[in-house]
Amino acid sequence: MTIPPGAAKLAVFALGLVPLALLLAQIIRSDFGPDPAQELAGSTGEWSLRLLLATLCLTPLRQLTGKVFFVRIRRMVGLFALFYASLHAFVWLSLLLGFRWHAIGEELLERPYVTVGFASLLILVALGITSPKAMVRRMGRNWKRLHRLVYVAAILAIVHLAWVSRTDFGETVFHGSILALLLGYRLWRRFARTAGQAARR
Amino acid sequence: MLVKKPADIQPSEITPESVYRRRREFLRTGATLLGGGALLPGLALAQQGDALKAAAPADLARTPPAPWWEGKFAAIEPAPSSEPFFTSEALTPYRDVIRYNNFYEFGMNKSDPSNRSGDFRVDPWSVEIAGEVARPGRYHLEDILKPHALEERVYRLRCVEAWSMVIPWIGFPLADLIKRFEPTGNARYVEFETVVQRDSMPGVRSPFSIIDWPYREGLRIDEAMNELSFLAVGLYGSYLPAQNGAPIRLVVPWKYGFKSIKSIVRIHFRKTQPNTSWNDLQANEYGFYANVNPEVHHPRWRQDTERRLPQNLFSRRVIPTRLFNGYGEQVAHLYQGMDLARHY
Numbered sequence: 001m002t003i004p005p006g007a008a009k010l011a012v013f014a015l016g017l018v019p020l021a022l023l024l025a026q027i028i029r030s031d032f033g034p035d036p037a038q039e040l041a042g043s044t045g046e047w048s049l050r051l052l053l054a055t056l057c058l059t060p061l062r063q064l065t066g067k068v069f070f071v072r073i074r075r076m077v078g079l080f081a082l083f084y085a086s087l088h089a090f091v092w093l094s095l096l097l098g099f100r101w102h103a104i105g106e107e108l109l110e111r112p113y114v115t116v117g118f119a120s121l122l123i124l125v126a127l128g129i130t131s132p133k134a135m136v137r138r139m140g141r142n143w144k145r146l147h148r149l150v151y152v153a154a155i156l157a158i159v160h161l162a163w164v165s166r167t168d169f170g171e172t173v174f175h176g177s178i179l180a181l182l183l184g185y186r187l188w189r190r191f192a193r194t195a196g197q198a199a200r201r
Numbered sequence: 202m203l204v205k206k207p208a209d210i211q212p213s214e215i216t217p218e219s220v221y222r223r224r225r226e227f228l229r230t231g232a233t234l235l236g237g238g239a240l241l242p243g244l245a246l247a248q249q250g251d252a253l254k255a256a257a258p259a260d261l262a263r264t265p266p267a268p269w270w271e272g273k274f275a276a277i278e279p280a281p282s283s284e285p286f287f288t289s290e291a292l293t294p295y296r297d298v299i300r301y302n303n304f305y306e307f308g309m310n311k312s313d314p315s316n317r318s319g320d321f322r323v324d325p326w327s328v329e330i331a332g333e334v335a336r337p338g339r340y341h342l343e344d345i346l347k348p349h350a351l352e353e354r355v356y357r358l359r360c361v362e363a364w365s366m367v368i369p370w371i372g373f374p375l376a377d378l379i380k381r382f383e384p385t386g387n388a389r390y391v392e393f394e395t396v397v398q399r400d401s402m403p404g405v406r407s408p409f410s411i412i413d414w415p416y417r418e419g420l421r422i423d424e425a426m427n428e429l430s431f432l433a434v435g436l437y438g439s440y441l442p443a444q445n446g447a448p449i450r451l452v453v454p455w456k457y458g459f460k461s462i463k464s465i466v467r468i469h470f471r472k473t474q475p476n477t478s479w480n481d482l483q484a485n486e487y488g489f490y491a492n493v494n495p496e497v498h499h500p501r502w503r504q505d506t507e508r509r510l511p512q513n514l515f516s517r518r519v520i521p522t523r524l525f526n527g528y529g530e531q532v533a534h535l536y537q538g539m540d541l542a543r544h545y
Contacts (some may be wrong), residue, residue, distance in 0.1 A: 027514060033311065034297040034511035035364050098519050103503065110498060168309040170409040 005072060012073045016080040019047040020087075037095035044091055048084035049157050049175055052124075055081055056154060056182045063189070075131050078150070082124040089121055113163035120156035123149045154179050253353050254280045254287065255369040256438035257295050263440045266448055267324040269343055270440060277371055277438065278352035285429060285531050286354045290509075293366035295437045297511045302444045303360065304463055305412060306395065306402040313404065314444035320401035321443040323464075328449070332392075332470035335383035342448055346434065348381065349373035353438070354431055354452075359493045359526045361457035365507040370452055371435030376426045384422065384470045392419045392475035393451060394467035412478060418462035419475035419489065420453065421535075429454055429531050432465075455528040457491045488545035492536070493526035497545045 023043060026032055032039040055078040062070040097103055107114045127147055129135075136143050158179055162172040257263070265271045280287045304314035307321075326342040351371050359365045379391070395416040399405055405414050424430065431452040434441060441447040446463025453460050459479055469475070479487035486500050495505045509518040525532050536544070 030513070034293070034301045035311070035508060036512055036514050037508060037517070038362075038364070040514075095514070095517070097503075098506070098517075107503070111500060113501075166309070168305075168407060168409045169411070170407070173409065 005069065008069060009073060009076065012076055016051070016076065016083075019043075019084065023047075037091065041088065041091045041096060044084055044088035045161075048081055048088050049161065051077060051081035051084060052150075052154050052157060053175065053178050053182070056150070056179070060182065060185050078124075079128055079131065082128045085121050085124050089118075113160050116156050116163065117160040120153045120160060123153040123156070127153075151183060252279050253277060253369070253438045254355055255292055255295075255353075257436075261295060261299075263442060265440055266326075267343075273346060273351065274371070274435065274438075274440065276350070277435075278350060280353040280355050280369065285528055286356075288355055288357060288367060288527075290357065290367045292355070293368060293510055298366060298368055298436060299442050299444060301510065303362075303458065304404075304444055304446070305410065306397070306404045306414070306416065307444065308404045308407070309410075315442070317403050318401070318443035321398060321447070322401065323443065323448040326448050326466075328465060329467045330382050330470075331467065333385045333388035333472060334470050335385065337382075345378070345449075346373075349377055351434065356429075356431070356452060356454040357526050358452075358454065358458055358461070359507060359522065361459060361487070361491070361499065361502065361504075363502045363504065363507050363522075364510050364512075365520075365522075366510050369437055370431060370433040371438060372431050372433035372449075372452070374428065375430040375432050375451065376428070378432060378468075379422075379425060382470075387472045388470035389422050390419055390471045390474050391422060391425045392417060392467075392469040392471055393462045393465050394469070395462055396464045396466040412482065415466075416462060416478045417475065418451070418460055418477050419471075420460075421474075422470075423535055424453070424532075427532060427535065429528055455493060455525040455532045457493060459487065460491050490536075490541075490544050492532075492541065492545075493522060494524055494541055494545070495522040496524070497542050 023040065026043075027036065027040075030036070055074060058070040058074045058077065062068065093099065093104070097107070108118060109115075127150060130139060130143065130146060139146070158172065158176045161175060162169065165172055265274070300315045301311045302314040303311070304318075307314040307317045327339050328342060328345050329337075329339045331337050351373060353369055353371055355367065355369045357365060358368055397405060397415045404410060420430070431454075432449055433446070433452045434449050436445060441450065443464075446461075446465075449465050450463040451461045451465065474489060477487075477489060479491075480489055493504075497504065504522055506519050507522045509520055512518065523529075
């Protein structure tokens with residue numbers, strides 16, 4: 001049985017909206033307790049990091065399984081990561097900073113975790129803007145160069161998480177290990193390929 | 202051995218004078234209850250709580266950790282109606298006070314202390330008084346509390362994480378306790394220590410936690426002797442829940458919440474400034490003084506405003522943070538001539 005690619009894509013799209021639905025349900029049931037701003041900032045940030053790591057899983061999955069499907073949904077999953085990162089930034093700006101625009105500059109300068117998180121978001125925005133097929137065509141080889149920045153964005157996100165943690169680094173260790181594994185796999189593959197080429201020569 | 206020999210008559214066997222004097226009232230209360238057809242343990246307490254500024258909802262009232270506690274809570278002096286021992290700001294509901302806590306011994310999340318403290322033991326409890334005092338020793342909590350009449354105080358609590366609450370505490374002035382144990386002229390600082398119960402505290406067992414237990418805090422002796430410094434044994438007219446620092450905790454309302462150390466087992470009078478847990482961990486973020494100060498920037502959180510809890514996404518209460526949490530009149534003189542940006 002083969003699932004039509006359109007349907008599979010639709011399913012992934014629906015799946016990407018599940019965290020949003022969960023967050024909204026929690027807001028409506030006021031599950032976030034007496035300080036929802038802090039909780040919302042935490043959960044939107046976590047979802048964005050999870051989806052960013054999921055995006056980075058897709059290329060290796062395609063290489064390991066040979067299924068093109070994984071690469072077909074890559075852009076969408078990446079855009080969802082951007083979506084939750086933007087929500088995260090909006091919660092920070094609105095609920096935690098109370099739209100005090102003048103405070104943004106101070107936050108960026110004074111708090112390294114804000115600086116790092118913001119840099120990561122900027123990268124994701126740049127990748128999002130250049131994600132349509134027309135842009136891919138127009139940018140040619142530069143597109144790939146630019147989109148390698150996703151690794152930088154992911155590393156910055158982990159640094160951001162580590163900086164936000166006060167004393168317990170369990171979550172940072174967990175997500176950081178996944179990222180290390182994904183980056184390690186790419187390095188290993190690259191090394192194996194160049195070694196193979198050298199041997200052939 | 203520092204454990205005191207028990208007196209012939211346990212303090213718990215003696216009816217406090219205040220209760221004895223109120224026997225008529227007690228009888229009347231009892232009669233009313235019988236008339237109402239509901240005689241439940243703890244209700245007498247709730248009735249007495251009527252005079253207080255705030256009592257816990259009846260369905261959430263707590264059972265005493267040991268029978269002697271009931272006598273101790275029978276007569277509580279209600280809070281006055283003026284600052285500084287009272288504020289007319291809206292109280293944070295009991296539900297939120299007992300479900301939103303920082304008590305890392307039980308876990309990192311705000312709900313961990315209430316969800317994971319079920320095995321915590323508060324009876325028997327003893328407190329060691331050590332260091333530069335005339336009467337050091339390890340004392341049963343009942344003996345520690347015996348001479349102190351309990352009173353209610355409604356204080357603001359400002360957490361360094363930029364949220365705040367208004368809480369009606371039950372307790373007694375720290376200064377009264379300090380005077381009793383007669384500190385020597387060398388006692389310039391007071392150090393406090395939280396209990397470590399490994400088996401009942403999941404946070405202490407966490408492999409990813411980097412706090413060096415036990416949790417420690419400290420005050421300068423003049424800060425400790427200030428009229429605002431308070432030892433709390435209850436809140437909302439009832440016994441302290443584990444997550445709020447049962448059975449006895451410090452409340453210093455002009456300092457960030459982490460100074461108000463919970464579940465105290467040791468009070469050490471010292472000549473030199475003690476190390477404190479957060480200061481040891483991140484000296485650039487948490488100073489020894491930790492006075493609430495919107496002018497002094499913190500590397501992690503903006504301190505110019507605070508989220509007054511409970512928050513609702515659609516009607517948020519964000520208020521400006523005040524120097525010394527609004528208690529400047531009582532405490533500003535303690536820091537005269539000090540650079541507060543340096544001694545944060």
